[in-house]
Amino acid sequence: MSRRPVNPARRLVDGGGISFASSLHSKSRSSPLLSIGLVLLGTILLIGYSYSGSGGSSSDIKALSKLEGGVSCTLEVQRALPILKKAYGDSMRKVLHVGPDTCSVVSKLLKEVDTEAWGVEPYDLDDADVSCKSLVRKGIVRVADIKFPLPYRAKSFSLVIISDAVDYLSPKYLNRTLPELARVSAEGLVIFAGYPGQHRAKVAELSKFGRPAKLRSSSWWIRYFVQNRLEENEAATKKFEQASTKRSYKPACQVFHLNPHH
Known part of the structure; x- marks a missing residue:
């Protein structure tokens, strides 16, 4: 894929004025969104993999276009x-x-x-x-x-x-x-x-x-x-x-x- 997937293990940067308790509270609120993001990312990767395996990769498309645009x-x-x-x-x-x-x-x-x-x-x-x-x-x-x-x-x-x-x-x-x-x-x-x-x-x-x-x-x-x-x-x-x-x-x-x- 051209876009690099976001690393789910990336650490949140602590702000100087944010307490440890509020940081935990922020993580707990973001965890459902993180789970949904991981599911979507996995689905996209699976679709990309299956598309590539079926001959639909960009290189295959270019090869086919080259053949179709060959010399007549x-x-x-x-x-x-x-x-x-x-x-x-x-x-x-x-x-x-x-x-x-x-x-x-x-x-x-x-x-x-x-x-x-x-x-x-x-x-x-x-x-x-x-x-x-x-x-x-x-x-x-x-x-x-x-x-x-x-x-x-x-x-x-x-x-x-x-x-x-x-x-x-x-x-x-x-x-x-x-x-x-x-x-x-x-x-x-x-x-x-x-x-x-x-x-x-x-x-x-x-x-x-x-x-x-x-x-x-x-x-x-x-x-x-x-x-x-x-x-x-x-x-x-x-x-x-x-x-x-x-x-x-x-x-x-x-x-x-x-x-x-x-």
């Missing part, structure tokens, strides 16, 4: 949209976003002039809001397992952006998913992936995603791209870095720019 690469996509527009220009005219909470990204993209936006939500949408459900009803956002072929023709979109999804895929399923995402892209694929050691923004990872995030280093990703013949889009990478420097933008996630399959 889908949120990072929204922050990076002005930078992406500088890097890709006309390639942003028809965009597919793939990842959890895709409705938020699609909604923001649809507000841009001359931009078509579509989304794929890889997980359940049980807690979707009204606007998201409207996007699903219109067919703008689809719920689909990205470990299997997407219901789109080749080069259906000028640019494909994926976030908070590849971190949950094993290499076995990455071998299927990334080439498939590159297939439906006409001009580029942008991947937002977490840095090793980052907290994820989702608390219930296992219940929603089926497995904890496997956050990989940039060297792991680069090696993986080379092994699977996924080429880096050097021109887009350079433009993205230049726009980021100009706007003092520092991404909280790793950003990879890949060429589509031709």
